[in-house]
Amino acid sequence: MSKPFVHIQNLSVQYGQKTVLKDLEWIYSTGSQWAIGGKSGSGKSTLAKAIAGQVSYQGSIDLNTPERKVLYVPSWYQFTNLEGDRNFYYQQRYNTQQRKDTQTVKSDLANFAKDANLLLEDSLPLMEALGLTDQLNAQLIALSSGEHKKMQLVKAFWQRPAMLVIDEPYTGLDKATRSALNDCFNDLSDKGTHLILLTNDTNLPQCINAFAVIENGQLKQVESPLHFTPAEVREAKNLPEFLKEEPTLSSSEIVRLKDVNVRYGDKTVLSDISWQIDRGERWVVQGHNGSGKSTLLSLINADHPQAYGYDIRLFGNQRGSGESIWDIKQKIGLISPEMHWYFDQTATVWETVASGLRDSIGLFSDISYREKQQVNELLDFFELTEVKNDLLQTLALGKQRLAMLARTIIKNPPLLVLDEPCQGLDQSQTQYFNDVVDELCQYGKTLLYVGHYESQLPKSIDHRLLLEKGHIVFNGAIKSVKETTVEQEA
Incomplete structure (x- = not known):
């Protein structure tokens, strides 16, 4: 029997007095590809960050990869201005002078390639697949929220980590881009990357073959993404x-x-x-x-x-x-x-x-x-x-x-x-x-x-x-x- 790619035992995470995950158990088998759905705030992002080593936890997480390289991609994309800080205001993208305060898409990719020891030309097929090629000379701050999401995804796929964990991968993307993104996931899976997609979307890539939700701090496997968010009637309240x-x-x-x-x-x-x-x-x-x-x-x-x-x-x-x-x-x-x-x-x-x-x-x-x-x-x-x-x-x-x-x-x-x-x-x-x-x-x-x-x-x-x-x-x-x-x- 092959060793699990990820083996989690008795995983617990607390934020202050709040327990988010409690004695969670999970075996991620080699060759499987997972999507985790469920209610907002149930602990999906916390589990992802724990696997990537970004939060403190109790219990054990064993990763069957020599490099232990797990890339966690948060739901939002962050970028900096030319001075390296994020002191932006939300109207800034519309100001002609202020727009010049950030890098262009091309220069940002070049700097990322240098820092991550990657080849710039390897990003171009990904840029084309996600429809960003025409934006190479655009300022980062001039991009729409959907285009920022595409930039985040390009950088993630470019690195080809042993495990890629993406929080809300489809946020802000139109239908054509969501379809292209699924093709990219399938390609990455074929090349050996293990995936965890944190999403309630039901139109998932073909490579995803295992599904789960987090309930009461525990991971529960389900049959399909149709079970991610069961119908729930919220308490009816009178409008103020x-x-x-x-x-x-x-x-x-x-x-x-x-x-x-x-x-x-x-x-x-x-x-x-x-x-x-x-x-x-x-x-x-x-x-x-x-x-x-x-x-x-x-x-x-x-x-x-x-x-x-x-x-x-x-x-x-x-x-x-x-x-x-x-x-x-x-x-x-x-x-x-x-x-x-x-x-x-x-x-x-x-x-x-x-x-x-x-x-x-x-x-x-x-x-x-x-x-x-x-x-x-x-x-x-x-x-x-x-x-x-x-x-x-x-x-x-x-x-x-x-x-x-x-x-x-x-x-x-x-x-x-x-x-x-x-x-x-x-x-x-x-x-x-x-x-x-x-x-x-x-x-x-x-x-x-x-x-x-x-x-x-x-x-x-x-x-x-x-x-x-x-x-x-x-x-x-x-x-x-x-x-x-x-x-x-x-």
Whole structure:
């Protein structure tokens, strides 16, 4: 009988007083390839980090590889500026001057190759497979969240470790890239790398032949990915009363863009964009990674400096006609991957939610007694009261997202701009949040929702905008979310 590739016995991990894994046992047989799913916060990432030697643990983890080389790839991609630090702010990617503060994709790959003793030319087939070749001369900070994920994956595959553990490998990727990624996983498996994919996605590469979930600190093998997140009915709660107040607006026109173009040097990001959103409409915005979705939303969010140079009207007012950025932001509730990446790392969960009242990245001013009550009501609504004094960054990713989502709606804004809001949420959390969005829309809210998965969209969606290489290819009403066929086209 061959020796297991990984043999784990009596594995226990605690964070403070909280036990995440308890006497976990697992035999990872040589030649098997695993996917581990389950609820957000169940301990998947903790198990991965323990195998990679990144957290302290009790028990034993025996690896049957001479080099003991295990590469753990976290769910988010981190990059630095030219001075080697990460002091970015989330609007920075839209600032022409600040964009020059980071390396290009090509120079970043060259430096990585040098540090990891790799050949630069070996990265090019991976870049082509994941659709990044056209971005070689782009600044890192100018990439979309999906393109950053591709960069992270290229570097992981390039190293060909004995074992590759990837946390949420499909986050933010369009359908075409997810399919290409599965081909890369199959190829890596054929070349001898052992895989652990931490995901609830059911469209997995053919090489994955074993499945498990973590429940109550223990690893439990299941028959298929269909058992990753069993249907769970969350406790029905009444929406806080302050969120049922319909917005008072002087105009039925929420957004109007006419012949808008956005360029960076020779690169055109958006081309001849004309689009109107009226009060109460619920839009889904879709397109391939890098198609211009986030840039388009930044024009609406008042985060893009080029917004002043074009014919853009928000809430009935021409941009640059007297309204301040903060006047506009007061009417918009925003969540995006970039905002989450760059959020204040010293903020508690309570401070994170409360900061939405002042549109700040962290809480830096006092709020009223009534506002404090509203924060507490939302924490209870999203089942975050028990962790309200914990640092946001110490929570499982799914709970971090719920806190950020609570921050988005705390001021009861008339316009919700939700850019891939369910990244990191499990199936139950995703359904719960989208049900909340649907209920909010019953009280006069206007919605812009970016999402790649048809199955993870609010049912109230009634309009769709589809972008392709910065151009609008569909703009209009739909009867249901089943008509959001970008997954077939992407």
